Amino acid sequence: MIREIHVFKDGQTLFKDIVVPNNELDTDGVMMLVSTSTKKLQEWTIDSMEIERFRYVYMNSNDTQFILTMDRQSSLQKVEEALMRTVSKFMTAFERDILSDRWTSTDFSPYGVAFRDVVTRMPVKVCLAGHGGTGKTTLLELATMPDQAPPSEYVPTFFADKAFLEGDFAPYVCSIFDLGGQDRFVQEWNKIIRAGSVVVILSDSTEENIEWTKRVAFPALKADLPYARAIAIANKQDLPDALTPEEVSMKLDVPAYGMQANNPEFRGRWLQLLKGLVFETIDFRIVGEIAGVQDYDKLW
Amino acid sequence: MPEGLAVLKWDNELGPVVTTKTPKKLNRGLDPTTAMRVYGIATMGETEESQRPGFTSLVLDEFKLAVYYGGLNNHLKGHPSMVFLVLELEEDPDVYKDALPEIATQVFLHAEDDEYIDMLPRLYKQIVRYTQMTPEQRQVSILNDPIRRGILRILMRNGTVESSELEQTIFEEVGKEIDADIVLRPLVKAGIIATGWVEGLSSEVIYLTRALFLLRNVSIDTVRAVRSGEIPGEVAGPFLDETKEFHKGYSAGLRADLHETVWREAEELAQHLLDVDSYEILQILREGPRVTSELPKMLDLPEAKVKKKIRELEKADIAVRLKDDSGNEHVLLKSNPKVATVYPEWLIQSTVESYNEEDIPSRQAIHYLEVLKHSHPTVAAAFEVGASD
Ligand SMILES: Nc1nc2c(ncn2[C@@H]2O[C@H](COP(=O)(O)OP(=O)(O)OP(=O)(O)O)[C@@H](O)[C@H]2O)c(=O)[nH]1
Numbered sequence: 001m002i003r004e005i006h007v008f009k010d011g012q013t014l015f016k017d018i019v020v021p022n023n024e025l026d027t028d029g030v031m032m033l034v035s036t037s038t039k040k041l042q043e044w045t046i047d048s049m050e051i052e053r054f055r056y057v058y059m060n061s062n063d064t065q066f067i068l069t070m071d072r073q074s075s076l077q078k079v080e081e082a083l084m085r086t087v088s089k090f091m092t093a094f095e096r097d098i099l100s101d102r103w104t105s106t107d108f109s110p111y112g113v114a115f116r117d118v119v120t121r122m123p124v125k126v127c128l129a130g131h132g133g134t135g136k137t138t139l140l141e142l143a144t145m146p147d148q149a150p151p152s153e154y155v156p157t158f159f160a161d162k163a164f165l166e167g168d169f170a171p172y173v174c175s176i177f178d179l180g181g182q183d184r185f186v187q188e189w190n191k192i193i194r195a196g197s198v199v200v201i202l203s204d205s206t207e208e209n210i211e212w213t214k215r216v217a218f219p220a221l222k223a224d225l226p227y228a229r230a231i232a233i234a235n236k237q238d239l240p241d242a243l244t245p246e247e248v249s250m251k252l253d254v255p256a257y258g259m260q261a262n263n264p265e266f267r268g269r270w271l272q273l274l275k276g277l278v279f280e281t282i283d284f285r286i287v288g289e290i291a292g293v294q295d296y297d298k299l300w
Numbered sequence: 301m302p303e304g305l306a307v308l309k310w311d312n313e314l315g316p317v318v319t320t321k322t323p324k325k326l327n328r329g330l331d332p333t334t335a336m337r338v339y340g341i342a343t344m345g346e347t348e349e350s351q352r353p354g355f356t357s358l359v360l361d362e363f364k365l366a367v368y369y370g371g372l373n374n375h376l377k378g379h380p381s382m383v384f385l386v387l388e389l390e391e392d393p394d395v396y397k398d399a400l401p402e403i404a405t406q407v408f409l410h411a412e413d414d415e416y417i418d419m420l421p422r423l424y425k426q427i428v429r430y431t432q433m434t435p436e437q438r439q440v441s442i443l444n445d446p447i448r449r450g451i452l453r454i455l456m457r458n459g460t461v462e463s464s465e466l467e468q469t470i471f472e473e474v475g476k477e478i479d480a481d482i483v484l485r486p487l488v489k490a491g492i493i494a495t496g497w498v499e500g501l502s503s504e505v506i507y508l509t510r511a512l513f514l515l516r517n518v519s520i521d522t523v524r525a526v527r528s529g530e531i532p533g534e535v536a537g538p539f540l541d542e543t544k545e546f547h548k549g550y551s552a553g554l555r556a557d558l559h560e561t562v563w564r565e566a567e568e569l570a571q572h573l574l575d576v577d578s579y580e581i582l583q584i585l586r587e588g589p590r591v592t593s594e595l596p597k598m599l600d601l602p603e604a605k606v607k608k609k610i611r612e613l614e615k616a617d618i619a620v621r622l623k624d625d626s627g628n629e630h631v632l633l634k635s636n637p638k639v640a641t642v643y644p645e646w647l648i649q650s651t652v653e654s655y656n657e658e659d660i661p662s663r664q665a666i667h668y669l670e671v672l673k674h675s676h677p678t679v680a681a682a683f684e685v686g687a688s689d
C-alpha cells in the first residue's frame with residue numbers, strides 16, 4: 001500500500017500527497033534523511049530504507065528526488081514498478097520545467113491525479129484470519145456480494161478465497177484474502193498472507209476461540225506479517241453467550257469491534273471498520289506488538 | 301483433445317494470476333476460485349525444504365484439469381509456477397502425465413523476460429503430439445533438449461554430481477540459470493537418474509542410473525533384404541560397400557572417443573527422430589528397402605515433401621538413394637539410429653577411483669555405489685518380478 005509521495009529538488013518540496021498520514025514518525029525529519037540518500041543515487045536506480053513499519057522507496061531523476069512511503073511489507077517488486085511509473089508520469093508532464101529554471105515557479109499540483117492513479121493500481125492486501133467457522137467467508141461476502149443472502153450453512157473454505165473490494169476506499173482498492181481457518185490450513189497461511197498490509201482477526205466471541213487465536217493464529221501472523229496493522233472482529237454478537245467486544249479486546253490485546261456477519265444490516269459498519277483500518281482512523285494494533293505473542297511463541 | 305493450456309503465477313496482492321493462455325478465448329478452469337483451489341491442492345503440506353514440483357489432476361463439475369506445479373520456490377518468487385491443461389470431462393488427464401511436465405518444464409526454463417509467452421501456442425501443439433509419440437521418441441525428446449543433454453553429458457562423465465554444482469556447470473555450458481529440481485524431475489521418473497541427500501553436503505546429490513544416448517546401428521533387416529536379392533544387383537553392391545565403409549568409420553570414432561562421437565550428433569539425430577514425417581519414413585525403411593516412388597502413397601504425403609525429407613535423411617547418413625539400371629530410385633537405410641539406455645558399468649570403476657583419490661566426498665561415492673548396485677539390471681529385474689507378484 002502506497003501511503004505518501006514527496007518530490008524534492010534543491011531542498012524544496014515540488015509536490016507532496018499524503019494519503020494516509022504517519023502519526024508515529026517525524027515525517028519532515030525522515031524526509032530530510034531519505035532525500036539525502038536519494039541525492040546520491042545514480043539516475044533511474046531505486047533504493048529503499050525501512051523504518052519501523054514503513055518502507056521508503058526512492059529514486060533520483062534529473063536531480064529531482066522521488067520518495068514513496070509504503071507499508072513496510074508491500075512487495076518490493078511492485079513498489080519499484082509503481083515508483084518507475086510515478087517518475088515517468090511526472091517527467092512526461094514536467095521534464096521541460098525541471099530541466100530549465102522554470103521549475104521554481106511551476107504549479108505541480110495537477111500531478112495529483114496521475115499519482116492517485118498509481119496508488120489505485122497497487123491493491124491494499126487485506127487478510128481475514130481466524131479459526132474455522134468464525135465467519136470470515138460470511139464477512140467477505142457481506143462486503144463483496146451485498147445482493148446475495150448470507151450463506152445459511154457452514155462450508156469450510158479450502159486453502160483460501162480472494163475477492164476485490166472497490167467502493168468508498170478511493171484511491172485504494174482492497175484485495176481481500178479470506179483464509180481457510182481449519183487447523184490443517186493454518187500451516188498454509190504463510191504461502192498466502194505475504195505482503196499483507198492489514199489483518200482482520202475474526203473471533204466468534206467465545207473463550208475457546210480466544211484461546212485458539214492466541215495459541216495458533218497469532219504466532220502464524222506474527223511470523224509473516226509483524227508490521228501489518230490488525231483489528232479483531234467480535235463476531236456472532238447475536239448469540240446469547242457471546243463475549244462483549246470489550247472482553248474480546250481485553251483478552252486478545254487487539255481492539256475488537258462487535259459484528260454480526262450474517263446480518264446484512266451490519267454491512268455499513270463492516271465497511272466503515274475496514275476503511276478505518278486502512279486509513280488508520282480507528283484504533284488498531286501492530287501484529288508484532290500484540291502482547292503475549294512472544295510468550296505464546298515459546299509455547300508453540 | 302484438450303481445450304487449452306494456461307500458465308499461472310502467484311501474485312502477492314492478487315493471488316493466482318493467468319499470465320498467458322492458448323487459445324486466447326480459453327476461460328474454463330481459470331476463474332479465481334478454481335485457480336486458488338489448485339494452488340491449495342498443489343502446495344498443501346509443502347515447505348521450503350520439501351518443495352517438489354509435481355503433476356496433479358482434478359475433476360470438476362464441467363471439466364477436468366491436468367496441472368503441473370513448479371514448486372514453492374517459483375511460487376513464492378512470483379515466477380510462473382503452475383501450468384494448467386484444461387480437458388473435457390470424457391478425457392483422461394493421466395494421458396498427459398508425461399507430456400505436461402515436459403511442456404511445463406520448458407515454460408519454467410523460459411520464464412526470464414517472459415520468453416515462454418510467445419512459445420506457448422507451439423508448446424500446446426507439442427503436448428498433443430507428445431501423447432502420440434512412441435516410447436522411443438519420448439526418450440529421444442530428452443536428448444533433444446540442450447539442458448538435459450548437457451546434464452546427461454556431465455553425468456555420463458562423472459556419474460554423480462551435487463545439484464548446486466550441476467546448476468553452475470549448466471549455466472557455464474548452456475548459458476541458462478536452471479532450477480535443478482524442475483529439470484531433473486522427468487529424468488528421475490524415466491529411471492535415468494536418482495537423487496538423494498548426503499550428510500555434510502548442502503544440496504541434493506544426483507546419480508546416473510542409466511546412461512541414455514543415440515547410436516547408429518547397422519540395419520540388419522535392410523542388409524538381409526539386400527543380400528537375399530530383393531533389390532537389383534547394381535544397387536546391392538554399392539549399398540553394401542557404402543554402408544560398410546560408413547560403419548567402419550563410425551565404429552572407429554566410437555572406439556577413439558565414445559563420448560565425443562555420441563554427443564556430437566545427438567542433437568541432429570534427435571531432430572530427425574522427432575520430425576513426424578522423417579520418423580515415418582524411417583519406420584518404413586527399418587523394415588526394408590523401398591523404391592522412392594512408392595513412398596508418397598504409403599505416407600500420404602506430396603512427392604516433393606517426401607523427396608525433401610529423404611534428402612535430409614541422406615545428408616544425415618541415415619538413408620541412401622541409389623538408381624538401378626531401369627532408372628528406379630531405391631531408398632535404403634544406411635544407419636539405423638537407436639536410443640540406447642545402458643547400465644553405466646564404467647562408472648563403478650571410476651567412482652571407486654574418485655573415492656580412492658578423494659575427488660568426491662567419500663559418503664557421496666559410497667552412496668553412489670549403493671545406488672549403482674540397486675539399479676543393476678539383475679537387481680532391478682528382480683525387483684520388478686517381485687512387484688508383479
Ligand atoms: N449466529 C451467527 N452466525 C454467524 C454469524 N456470522 C457467520 N455465522 C455463521 O457461521 C458459520 C461459519 O461461517 P463461515 O463464514 O463460512 O466461516 P469461516 O470463518 O469462513 O470458516 P473457514 O472457511 O472454515 O475458515 C456459517 O454458518 C455462518 O452463517 C453471526 O454473526 N452470527
Ligand SMILES: [Mg+2]
Pocket residue numbers: 136137138155156157178179180181
Ligand atoms: Mg471460510
